[in-house]
């Protein structure tokens with residue numbers, strides 16, 4: 001038979017306090033009677049007077065001491081008990097608990113502060129996780145119900161050829177949306193779990209941006225946008241495929257949120273030892289709230305709900321830029337336009 005581990009009963013803090021207090025009382029009693037003994041030896045005062053007065057004093061100080069000790073131990077233990085209760089609540093999944101940070105003891109104050117920070121971080125992660133799951137489910141549900149709806153309509157044999165073609169094209173549009181969405185979610189989750197940039201090579205950044213822009217020609221042609229290019233020859237060593245996604249998402253947004261006849265300005269080159277690319281549009285711009293949240297996963301500004309997209313573009317862009325050791329800056333004015341600047345450090349290819 002396996003032996004159960006012996007659990008030693010450990011004293012509670014209050015018991016330790018009690019033992020310390022008893023020790024203090026015992027020592028002071030011994031000392032008091034020691035003093036009486038010395039006084040009597042030196043023949044100062046009568047025996048009764050000395051014994052009585054010191055005994056009364058002893059009793060008084062003992063009661064006072066016990067009172068003070070009980071009060072201070074209760075004061076010192078109460079924040080620890082509160083931390084314990086709060087930690088139990090967090091363990092049960094309640095992230096709304098916060099501890100009172102003010103305390104007479106500096107250490108307790110620090111513990112309370114760290115505890116509150118920890119709970120806040122935990123609750124953020126939890127919110128992000130649940131938000132992510134509900135966002136993904138929601139984004140999938142919309143195209144899936146559309147596909148289901150059009151497929152049901154197609155079952156009607158009396159449909160004209162035009163109607164059939166329309167429903168089939170709607171189904172294809174939604175399938176493509178689902179496929180793009182899946183692709184973005186997968187890329188983002190892969191990039192979030194990745195710490196280094198693989199497959200780096202030297203390529204011409206200006207050339208890459210020009211190519212990406214050309215790929216969007218039907219869209220900017222349709223909106224009759226003026227294109228203003230200032231692409232200087234810019235060799236860059238890094239991940240070609242990742243950076244292509246950056247330009248593609250930024251140019252896609254710039255066109256999507258532009259008004260017909262607007263201007264799209266794109267520049268790239270070296271500025272103060274950094275590779276800098278800038279994409280500017282004269283479109284609808286962003287409100288303060290949109291600007292604050294534009295890089296959040298699945299976030300879409302209000303006006304863009306009717307427009308295609310999933311709100312993952314800028315989240316992907318930011319992750320890629322940070323993986324490449326660069327920075328991204330966003331400037332936008334509602335009704336005036338948006339300017340996004342990507343700055344990348346120059347890395348030397350391994351020789």
Ligand SMILES: Nc1ncnc2c1ncn2[C@@H]1O[C@H](COP(=O)(O)OP(=O)(O)O)[C@@H](O)[C@H]1O
Pocket residue numbers: 249253254257281283284285286290294295299300301302304308309310311312313314315337338
């Ligand atoms: N160039 C821009 N002009 C105005 N608003 C923009 C621009 N780029 C991004 N935004 C705002 O930021 C939001 C998030 O952008 P993004 O992550 O690319 O998502 P999506 O393009 O799928 O809506 C957009 O929904 C939009 O509100």
Ligand SMILES: [Mg+2]
Pocket residue numbers: 249252253309311312313314
């Ligand atoms: Mg986008």
